[in-house]
Amino acid sequence: MSTVVKNLKKSFDGFQALHHINLSIKDGEFLAILGPSGCGKTTLLRLLAGFDSPTDGTISLAGTEVANAKKVVAPEKRNVSMVFQSFALWPHMNVKEHIAFPLDHHRFADQAVTSAKEKRILEVLETVNLKEFADRMPGELSGGQKQRVSLARAIAPKPKLLLMDEPLSNLDAELRMDMRREIQRLHALTKASIVYVTHDQGEALAMADRIVVMNKGKIEQIGTPEEIYYHPETPFVAKFVGKANIFTGEWKKDVFQLQQGKVTWKDWGIAEALKREQMYILRPEQLKLSPKIANELTGTIKTKQFQGKEYHYSIEVNGQVIIAHAPILEQYHVGEEVALIPMISDES
Known part of the structure; x- marks a missing residue:
């Protein structure tokens, strides 16, 4: 599902968090949004998800405008899933129930998937290597296992756009490296478009097809990891990446x-x-x-x-x-x- 952002602006109480953001996300692309804290990357992600409304500009998903200054299509009415930094797991649900939830409630879940819910749950559990943990509660899981549950819940309904907000920041260094490979594998399997927000240049360079480098609410440069690393176009990109x-x-x-x-x-x-x-x-x-x-x-x-x-x-x-x-x-x-x-x- 292609995503197009045109002249997007967002202000909070007089502070302009985003300035004239123009961006196209290709179908099946892994796009990383990279920048320091406060650069506007999470604000952009929330606008793509439908959690906030733009001050100006538009967002279109698969040719349909879902956000402008006057109206916003609600998150549940977009074919989008999100993976949160904090895992956002429900303490009263086990692993299997977390995966079942979007299959029951996601408006865009494929009919073939929802009609064979048990089969899809098993398939997802196997995909994220959690089959033996299906009945575990979140409190019985390690940090890496919790993140796998979060990923499993997000991919279960087969969304066309998968949003990730610094999903590995709460994991230790060695586990982050393992999860990078896991996310790349899931991307290859699901073929969903991924927008991955991070402040970690290593994550962006290792996983993304293209990187959007942001600073102070503006896009500094868009390019492949190789272009961003070897041919930075501004002093900020040169100093921040590498x-x-x-x-x-x-x-x-x-x-x-x-x-x-x-x-x-x-x-x-x-x-x-x-x-x-x-x-x-x-x-x-x-x-x-x-x-x-x-x-x-x-x-x-x-x-x-x-x-x-x-x-x-x-x-x-x-x-x-x-x-x-x-x-x-x-x-x-x-x-x-x-x-x-x-x-x-x-x-x-």
């Missing part, structure tokens, strides 16, 4: 001259918007460290962190802190002066 190093200087055609001396670097695909601001970006893994060399950018190592397959260094360069990652066999020491050399290719 923590890029931003260098200032002057662009002369396709050559960048740093403010520090006569060091020049070639263009490897820097966005025009960043060029206009006389900026050059490099990810930590795009910097090669070397013993101090004449006519190269140099700095002093301030910290060194062991990360298994590599070391992470912070390097002070003329008052600016630069982050670089180096292979485990290329060791440098705190206090050592090193050269920083771009390690780029046409594929970046």
